[in-house]
Amino acid sequence: MSHGRDTSPKPYAVVAEFDSPEALLEAAKTVRSNGYRDMDAYSPMPVHGLTDIIDFKDDKLGFVVFAHGVMGFLLGYGLQWWTSTGFNFGGTWFQNTGLNGYAHNVGGKPLFSYPAFFPPAYELTILLAAFGATFGMIAFNGLPKPHHPVMNAACMARASADRFVLAVEATDPRYDEDEVFELMNTLNPLSVERVWTEEGY
Amino acid sequence: MAGHTPIDKDLLTGDHSYETLDAAIGDIVLDSTTHNKPEVKLPGGIKSSPWQLMFGFGFLFVNILLMSLTVLVFNGIGVWGNNQPTGWGFDIVNFVWWIGIGHAGTLISAVLLLLRQKWRNSINRMAEAMTIFAVMCAGLYPLLHTGRPWVAYWLFPYPNITGMWPQFRSPLVWDVFAVSTYMTVSILFWFVGLIPDFATLRDRSRKRVSQVVYGMLSLGWRGSAKHWHRYEHASIILAGLSTPLVLSVHTIVSFDFAMGIVPGWNVTIFPPYFVAGAVFAGFAMVILFAIPLRKLYKLDTIITDKHLDWMAKVMLATGLIVFYGYIMEVFYAKYSGVEPELALFHNRISLSEAPYSWAFWMLILTNGIIPQLMWSPKLRRSTWALVTVAVSVSIGMWFERYVIIPISLTRDYMPGAYGYYTPTLWDFGMFFGTIGLFIFLMFLFVRFLPMINMFEMKELLHQMKHEQGHDDHAPGHGDAVAEEAH
Structure with missing residues (x-):
């Protein structure tokens, strides 16, 4: 199944699940202040102020x-x-060239x-x-993308309904799965998950 | 933030959570049994439901439409009542009528988004669907009026062996560009709005087929904060593009007349007057669909009386602009003193001498007088009054085009060329056929797509809860950040 990509299982992110946009914003701020940079969040509707916290801007x-x-x-x-x-324009620029239009x-x-x-x-x-x-x-946005590694997380099933998910991605230079997991657990989440992927990300 | 007006509490009533919103809107689509309720007993013991009846009614008229089109294409447009001097009859009357109905959808989705009107959230999806279906119905008329619809692509500029190109100085060619752009942009805007809702349906569905279909339609949307950032950017840009577009479409439609030298057509007030008329007719149609649908699918906590009230107010306001247009037309005739214009005015109002004056007075009654009922707050909240006025406006706006087109064409400059226009059975067949097509498509839409924008309703719910939070409980809940973003 290899398409020239390394498809061995690799950590993708640690995700925490919240039940309100306010809790998500609060958690994102804490995680950010702990120095993590490669973050994303998943929500059923736009949560204003989030992109400022995760420092994302795209014009x-x-x-x-x-x-x-x-x-x-x-x-x-x-x-x-x-x-x-x-x-x-008074000249004969395109005469007999097939480009003379329909003047x-x-x-x-x-x-x-x-x-x-x-x-x-x-x-x-x-x-x-x-x-x-x-x-x-x-x-x-890199769409269409029917499957994305973060969808391996169980809590993502409700991220389009009524759950707000914060992710710290493994590409972060300070990423240490256990440390992030611990930190996430201190934020009063509904659940925390380690997300792994075999998609060669 | 200073100047931040609180959200009206009446925009979303009842005790809603994100989950109940999804259930109320999404399950209409995902649970096919909702369309079998409430049960209606037909004579002969046949069980049916309002959805099935309306769908069947629409389907019946779609067949009448197909039959009319077959007869038309087989025999040519001679089966219509068009004659000399009336080269434009029902085909253009109905074209303009349908295009106008579509305009409310774009106004609600684009203009009210730019104006940050929260009340658009409950009705924009439905109104946008109406736009697309109305433009589809409208497009049929000029397409068929070409007489040879299979070569309608000649209207578009494309390199061809004869070396001919469209006559770009003609408003009819502008119409081709305006209407096809309008159709395309409306579909894009509608689809962009649907992407997150498709994702919600994908995740909510328990059936494999709908998971796959909605999954593909959602393009794999996962609600990433980064995606939402670009998504909102794209939405606001599309709204910004649709606003001048919607104004230009009916302006260009009015140019079809205003650029001509026929009395009653060659007036500069046409563009704004047509745009206002379009919004007027469109809101009437939104009201006509919103009232039964919210009752049938128990959506009255989401499409509240407040929404109906505001739609009625917009209808009243645009109706007054249209009425001002009628007054100005009379003023033009009188003030110019030009004989053909004065004669036209006479042809409209004189009950004893003008053959079409009934249509003009019908127009004044249905479009000018009956909508004035909407001044009363009590009537704006009465569904029966609203339905009556909306039906009256729909009829009135149809008569407006009827008054403009045959009256002017049958009596222009040369008395020797006076005529009369009588539509035929096939004119009516096609007209009622397109109404059937519209109903058919609307009920298909109700069956397969969420008729209210779910993520925008959730956003509204969040904002309302958030504001309430400021009132009653302690701060320190991400407020500072959220406040900055407001």
Whole structure:
């Protein structure tokens, strides 16, 4: 089954389960103040303030959406400009190249009728930006991923319902499974689990 | 934080926990027996349920739709009542009507998200579903009106052997871009909202098939804090994109008329007036679906009277904007003094001399007068009054388009070209058919997807509990952090 990855069982994380967002935030703060960096939390709804505690920030999406929007706008105007004029500025740039567009005089309007070309360009701006936002979010989140090592934890079955799970991941430089386990137990969790994986993470 | 207004306690009544919210919303989907209740006895001892009846009713009309489409495609659009001078009849009336109904969904999901209105949480999923289904119904009309729907792709710009491209100066081509973008973005927004709920259903389900299906649809969502961070970012961006989109769609639909020189069409008030009308009709439809569904599935602690009250207020407000539009149309005619405009005005109001004045006065009654009942707080909380007004508005908004389209087209500049428009059986077949399709799709949606956004309801519940926590028990519960983030 090896795909060039080491699939021997390895520790992935230690997870603790809580029953409220407040308890999760409190626990995350304590764990953070003990110097752990590679943390994550799993919750049925967004818990505000959590990403500040685990020191996670990611603004890439905004830039991706902006780039897509600009692309959509240029694509929209470019398409209409080309197809309505063949980029013919009085010269014969694309004559007989197959790129000469469909330049026709319609009601005496200028070939490059830029005000009339605004609505399609506007819609394409929104369309591409929305693609950027949706698929950008999915891609940056590493989805789709039907199975993730943390799902080996029993408490994850309710992390989409009414449980709030804090994880310290094994990639943390200070990670020592027993130490983390002890620390987690001091936070009044409902349960603490050691999560192992064979997925070659 | 300063200026932080407390959440209205009436938005979620009853003693809810995260678990009971999942049970109340998620189990409607996961437990198929909920749709067999309450039992309805039909004549002949046949047992049924409201869901089955509505689904069957929708299915019946879907078949009428299919039959109408077959007749239409087989014979051509001559089976419709369209004639000279009325080149646009039911096809455009119903197109605009359906597109308008869809607009409330986007308004609720996008504009109210940007305005941080908590009351959207209970109704946004349902309204977004309505948007998608309404746009599907709307899209059928221009598609079929092309006469050859199998070559409808000619409307899109694509390189072809004839070297021809669309006429981008035409509002009808803008419509293609606006409506297809609207459909796509609405589906994306809807799907993004559904991802965490699919994960909840995946984990809650005890049946293998639904675990696998919802598991795939959830894309393996695990609720990571890092994912939520990007997710919320994406949601707010999509809301920000949908807001100008929804305004542009009905603006462009109104350009179909306003760019023309037909009397009664060539007015600058059309874009805002159409957008307001769209929201007006859309809220009426949300009310029409929300009231029976919350009763049928016992969701009245989640979709409370407060929600109905606010929807009624939005309906009233947009209704007043629309009514202002009607007044301005009259004002334009009078103030301009242009003869064809004055004649059009006469054609609308004169009961004795204008053949369509019944439609205009019907419009004023259903869209202008009856919605004024919503000024009364008591009537806003009475489901029967709300249903009556919502039905009246739906009819009224249909008449609005009927008044705009045939009245103007049958009587424009040349008296020699005056005509009359009478829809045929197949016009009605397709119209009622799309209503059936809409009902059919809505009840499929109720069966297979959570009709209320579960994670947003949990978030609302948490915020409400959190605020209560400030009132009655001791601090020191992660408050400082949570407060910063508010």
